[in-house]
Amino acid sequence: MKKPLVAVTLAAAAVPMLIGVAALPRPGDPTAPAHTHVAAHYIEAGARETGADNRVTAVLLNYRAFDTFGEVLVIFAALAAVIAVRSPATPGGRADDMPGPGPGLPISPVVAFIIRLTAPFIALFGAFVIFRGHVSPGGGFQGGVILGALLVLLSLVLGRGAERPLLAVPLARWLQAAAPLAFTGVGLLGLALTGALLGYPAEPERHALRELMMITLDVGIGIGGAMIILGLFLEMRGD
Amino acid sequence: MSQAFDLVMLALLIAMALAVARSKDLLAAAIIFSGYSLVMCLLWQHRGAPDVAMTEAAIGAGVTTILVLLAIGRTRRREK
């Protein structure tokens, strides 16, 4: 773009935004509407209504679960998109003839040993982040990324390109859809129990079930997220 | 104290964003962007948003940077 046009664009964005944000309620003001309306209810009644100490998890998996459902599909769509754009035009052929760190990237034996040694601990940490998401920071996405990083490392050590993938392709396709599947199961169970899609039973004697449903969602999100990150990595690397 | 910490963080963020804008070396720009994301994490952690900080550290600073590095590896490193 030409320089004057850039300047005009930037000014057209910056000036109204600065004037607009200057008149917003001061950040941190406890009497601002952002704290007194819906948020106050989440903080005050969240534990009773959802059983989650971590209110962010309460919002993500209970109050606004439909957003989270959309979000897991966005990242699935990203994987589908990357595969659709990058997969070879002829069956069996590689789309790629460019130099780069392709499948043949050598891994030093020391690194491979360290990856194998630490893998169980990383997996444990990822699982911890997923399962503790409703009482401490973390949850499906964060744990899923940790597991995804682990899968990427393992695919460097154990997998060898398209011929020997880490997981069989049909299994991988199902696991990539783990999060939407978990939402389907939990959503329909909620429909049967409460009469609303993605509802949770509120009766005190069913708290265990409610917790199980939330953990199912988190595990589904974690597995699906990890598989999708592995898929994105492999596609970008050119496997 | 807290105010001063925030101001330093904000100044650092702007400096890093400008560095990304100016750098001709895409690899350097990607690494600086990763650092920018990490500073953002610290800021959010400080503002009572550990969940967001954790997500940004894992996804914004981690996954995004790795994907950008892979893409640079398959294309070219210098900006014209």
Add this chain to the structure above:
Amino acid sequence: MSHWLPLAAFVPLVAGALTPAMARGRPGLARGWALAVTAFCTFATAALTRRVALEGPFSYAMGAWAAPLGIELRFDEFSAASLFICVIMLLVLVYSGPYVRRALPATRIDWYYSLLLINLGGMIGFVITGDLFNLFVFMELVAVSSYALVAVGGGRTAALAAFKYLVAGAVSSVLILFCIGVLHALTGSLNMADVARRLATVESRPPVLLALAGLTAGFLVKAGLFPVHVWLPDAHAIAPSPINAVSSALVVKLGIIGLLRIFPLFAAAGAVSLAPLFEALAWLGAISVLAGAFFALFQEDIKLMLAYSTISNIGYIVLGLGLAGELALTGAGVHILNHALIKATLFLAAGAMIHQSGHRTLHDLRGIGRAMPWTTLALLIGALSIVGLPPTAGFPGKWYIALGALESGRPGFAVVVLVGALIIFIYFARMLNAFYFRAPSHKEMLGVSEAPASMLGPVLLLGALCVLGGLLTHWPVALIAPAVGRLAGGE
């Protein structure tokens, strides 16, 4: 509560995620699966549309969380667009079968259907949600799948066109998210009805104005209006033809529906008045009508010509919104639906020609009227509709908009409507001339045959709908009348 409402968005999205796992390289299975799911959505949205026609708008609380706490789905008269979305998607899927077999690498077909279903679910979700952030999430779902579908055919320029589209789309999305953040900071809520109520008592003017301007600008980029249209022609001309039909007929309309969703938020706000914004929209729309039609005149490539005509028609709709009277808004609403039918007809028919003959410019396609008489007929019906001649589907929308311009004492805008139609008539005449009256540029053109039945069928059906849409205009007009009344009365 009617569970059809959430399921209409939920089912295609889950089905889209399962498509690659289920189909595993069997394109027939993937297509059958996508067709079955879309048929389900068509029935669901038809039932919902019937209910809104009989009882008026209704809501569904996701997870049984009452409105400001949880996400509210709201099906109002404009949400009936979801029925059109499903019908057009159904026809596009039927058409895709033979098309993708030749046009796409075999390894991508599963993912093509997967992305189409996600696109469908995202569009349905977008038009039925009553929550601002949920709107953003569905918008991004549609966006990600659309960017990918533009590039799915491969080829030299497709990835570049998709990237351009992605940058424009992502910048506008970020702007929209920022404005949603501003509204949240002002009101503490994300539910649209609740935000509208609480904005009424907000006194500070600049942030409200910022949110209104930013959201409008963001959605106008998504709609591809004239000065911010630069991403549109390439993205809509280079992608595979069924995708052109989806993106030109449906996806750009989401920008307009986004505008229809946000204006009521500010209608009750004492801090801002919508009148200056509407004035600006009317002018922008008028410029877009003329500019789009003008650029279309100079295109040799038939798909590029259609892409520019989309810009012109989006201009008509925005002009109708900007005039803001009841007649003009009715015209805009009707034209949203009818232009979807027309553009789907045009792109699918043009796609069939390109698919069969391998040529895409008017010059190369000379004489195709004798080789593919039915497809050409459907294309010309579509072209007549886009000019806006009665009794076709393009007429009522433009007629109401022109009447609206006269009603509000702005005859200049009525002239713009007319001049736009006249310019479009010139390229209709060019097509007519090339297809029927010129000697073929290529000898083999006469040997070209009609497309297979599953491509020709949807094209002819859509051609017929273009006529029916013109004859049965009173149905959509009656359907959206209450919503138009609320919008016009709420100023």
Add this chain to the structure above:
Amino acid sequence: MDDLWGNIDYAAFVGLFCIGLYVVVAKQNLIKKLLGLNIMETAVFAFIVTSGMVDGGTAPIIGPGATGPFASPLPHALIVTGIVVAVSITALALSLIVEIYRQCGTLEADELKGAE
């Protein structure tokens, strides 16, 4: 101007947003444009997270015996979603960039215009 000083955080995020926008519109390299887009997105995330903070507040993780005030959990949940959306867009954009480079041999927008 007093208001702007009071909301200096917001002003800084607007600044970051505009730096990102500048990179997107003025730089020619596609990877650079993508980094600019990410800067814009992160700036908006920071803006929304900041709108949820409260003076002397802590994280909205409220076990038994925790005392307030607490930051609002709603913006946090939105931004967790937003970050995932952002990485999805980035991944897709990068795969397009690699395709463009494979086919055209350059990533500079001005040169690509000539190659079309």
